[in-house]
Amino acid sequence: MPLVLYGHPFSSYTQKALIALYENDTPFEFREIGPDKPQNAEEWLRRWPMQMFPILVDGGRQFVETSIIIEYLQLEHPGPVRLIPADPLAALDVRFLDRFFDLHVMDAMQVAVSSKLGRIPMKSEDGLSLAGERLDRAYSWLEGHLAGKTWAAGETYSLADAAASPSLFYADWVHPIPQAYPNLRAYRARLLARPSFARAVDEARYFRPHFPLGAPDRD
Secondary structure, eight states: OEEEEOOOOTHHHHHHHHHHHHHHTTEEEEEEEEETHHHHHHHHHHOTOOOOOEEETTTTTTEEEEEHHHHHHHOOOOOOSSSSSSHHHHHHHHHHHHHIIIIIHHHHHHHHHHHTOOOSOOHHHHHHHHHHHHHHHHHHHHHTTTOOBTTBBBBHHHHHHHHHHHHHHHHHSEEEEEETOOHHHHHHHHHHHHHHHHHHHHHHHHGGGTTTTTTOOOO
């Protein structure tokens, strides 16, 4: 049976999982969750009532949380692109950066989106302000961290970069990366040029008019 991924192409975390699959040309079936595909949504909720995606299904096993999904793919469906280093200490660096992008970039961006959608008890302008404060701290740290590096953990593309791609993509829409951070701006551009992420971005382009804060006319 083929791998099955439940998610939505505009979802940041779905994109993170898609990057891993595309990097290694891993065969899979994508089941989009949306109002026009109620059967997929029904199965998704049956499998994971926490109402979060993506979910990866492999025969009788299923996995949630994108970092776990990507680790599983490397273990059971490996390809030429190894996203988590074999060296344990190098792997720790990659996992730390993966958590940094999810917790300090993606989560910060989502405060602005969630407040705009009324999902948290905060005015939209306050959510945008708080997201900006958090992102400014993350951007500042990343600017120094990325000096002299091609990818987040050095010269090898990794899980950290799969996490960074949708994180910085959407964060820059919500709170643009300042011109004063050339390393971070160049890194975001490299992520967008990576074929795996470029494909994920293009597949989600049709949904941009629904971005709650208004998608910019770029990228």
